[in-house]
Amino acid sequence: MTDAGPTPIAPKRLSAFISHHSSQVDIARRLKGLLAGQGIDGWLAPDDIAAGTAFDQAILDQIARSDAIILLFCAQSDQSRHVKRELMLGEDGHKQILPVRLEDVPAQGLAYWLKDYQWIDWFGGEAQAVDRIVAAMTGAPEPARAVVAPSARHPKYRLSxxxxxxxxxxxxxxxxxxxxxxxxxxxxxxxxxxxxxxxxxxxxxxxxxxxxxxxxxxxxxxxxxxxxxxxxxxxxxxxxxxxxxxxxxxxxxxxxxxxxxxxxxxxxxxxxxxxxxxxxxxxxxxxxxxxxxxxxxxxxxxxxxxxxxxxxxxxxxxxxxxxxxxxxxxxxxxx
Incomplete structure (x- = not known):
């Protein structure tokens, strides 16, 4: 008889509630897939609410379970009462709020909720946006990526x-x-x-x-x-x-x-x-x-x-x- 000790418990995977306007569901699904590759579970209502489940209750339960609320911000989401309600629930639950800007437009309808948050720009490159989301949720540093940047050897960068x-x-x-x-x-x-x-x-x-x-x-x-x-x-x-x-x-x-x-x-x-x-x-x-x-x-x-x-x-x-x-x-x- 051997004493192998207790079975190690796998660490809980982080989860993110992806708040988005219906016009951005394709981007929401892409983000969910990219996050999965980084060990983070994304959740979005159109795909993850089981048949027969009350829509509102499913959203309430998922926000409570999630570690962060990722807002895909665009002109439509800025005016959406559903998105506004999801942000309010996230703040009430002391959830981490990560606004991801899909368009270079200022917040108007959601300005009160978003004025103190650091934007993540999806249009600045989706790989960099995902890196920033993962870093914010895990506390790990953002990985270094090869970008077109000024050369350390020359004062003026020369595009190859x-x-x-x-x-x-x-x-x-x-x-x-x-x-x-x-x-x-x-x-x-x-x-x-x-x-x-x-x-x-x-x-x-x-x-x-x-x-x-x-x-x-x-x-x-x-x-x-x-x-x-x-x-x-x-x-x-x-x-x-x-x-x-x-x-x-x-x-x-x-x-x-x-x-x-x-x-x-x-x-x-x-x-x-x-x-x-x-x-x-x-x-x-x-x-x-x-x-x-x-x-x-x-x-x-x-x-x-x-x-x-x-x-x-x-x-x-x-x-x-x-x-x-x-x-x-x-x-x-x-x-």
């Missing part, structure tokens, strides 16, 4: 040709309309899309890199090269079919569905366009492209002001861009 090439691939992979890209918007009650807002036919586009936000210091000749790669489109014309022009959907921004992106909070109504895009980069397993879009439109024109975060195997680049779309002719064209 490979990084520039990957950046160019990302733009080409997402198509001429990369500013919003391919995604799924079907059935999204939050989407506000006008009927027949633009003319069908052939449109042309022009893109300008307004400012490189990160890295902060780049040698002028490499900044010029970077801008040239992103601004020079060899095929600036695209077809918008009569069907898409009559009721715009994701194909408006990604003819032929050539990208693998998701889009949230898409609105095109009253002369204004807005949305949030998250894409994978073709040819780069670690690549990710995130874009926050704000713009205006008429029947024959569209203009976008974008904040783009591009994470590649070579590092990260973040920049502001301006894109102009103009109607040339129509309506006959091949999609």
């Amino acid at each position: 040709k490979l990084a520039l090439a990957v950046a160019a691939i990302a733009i080409v992979a997402a198509g001429a309309w990369w500013a919003v890209g391919q995604g799924k918007n079907d059935g999204d009650a939050s989407a506000e899309v006008a009927d027949s807002p633009i003319e069908p036919g052939v449109w042309t586009s022009k893109r300008e890199v307004v400012k490189i936000l990160y890295p902060e210091e780049i040698a002028p000749e490499y900044e010029k090269q970077f801008k040239a790669l992103l601004e020079n489109d060899p095929d600036p014309e695209d077809c918008i079919t009569e069907k898409v022009a009559a009721k715009p959907d994701v194909e408006l921004f990604d003819p032929g569905h050539q990208s693998s992106c998701t889009i949230g909070s898409f609105k095109m109504n009253g002369g204004r366009i807005s949305g949030y895009l998250n894409c994978k980069i073709a040819g780069d397993a670690n690549g990710n492209l995130q874009v926050t879009v704000r713009g205006t439109y008429t029947r024959t024109s569209m203009e976008f002001d974008n904040v783009v975060t591009m994470q590649t195997s070579q590092g990260m680049v973040r920049f502001r861009s301006h894109e102009t779309q103009r109607w040339l002719r129509g309506p006959a064209c091949k999609a």
Whole structure:
């Protein structure tokens, strides 16, 4: 007979309640999967409430059991009474609150609850956002990641040709309309899309890199090269079919569905366009492209002001861009 001692008890896994607006359920599910890979259980109502269970009670019970409340913040969640109630319950239960900003917009409806919290920006790179969430919940330091950063040897950082090439691939992979890209918007009650807002036919586009936000210091000749790669489109014309022009959907921004992106909070109504895009980069397993879009439109024109975060195997680049779309002719064209 041996005395092996008591059986060790496995440590309890941390759990996070993911509070989100229904328009962001795809991002919530992705975050849940990424957290699982880091040993943290994510919970979201659409997927984790058992059939026959009272919805409100399930949320109350889960918030009580969770170690943290992760708020996926966007313009819609800012005005959601359900999200507000979940934050109130989290604070009443002295839970850790981690607001993750999906869009570069200020808090208005939730400003009272969020003014004292440190934001985590999803659009700054999802890998970095997950690192910060895990570090905040576990108390462990954030892991060092390879990012595009100024060289310690040179006062001005010089973007490598490979990084520039990957950046160019990302733009080409997402198509001429990369500013919003391919995604799924079907059935999204939050989407506000006008009927027949633009003319069908052939449109042309022009893109300008307004400012490189990160890295902060780049040698002028490499900044010029970077801008040239992103601004020079060899095929600036695209077809918008009569069907898409009559009721715009994701194909408006990604003819032929050539990208693998998701889009949230898409609105095109009253002369204004807005949305949030998250894409994978073709040819780069670690690549990710995130874009926050704000713009205006008429029947024959569209203009976008974008904040783009591009994470590649070579590092990260973040920049502001301006894109102009103009109607040339129509309506006959091949999609």
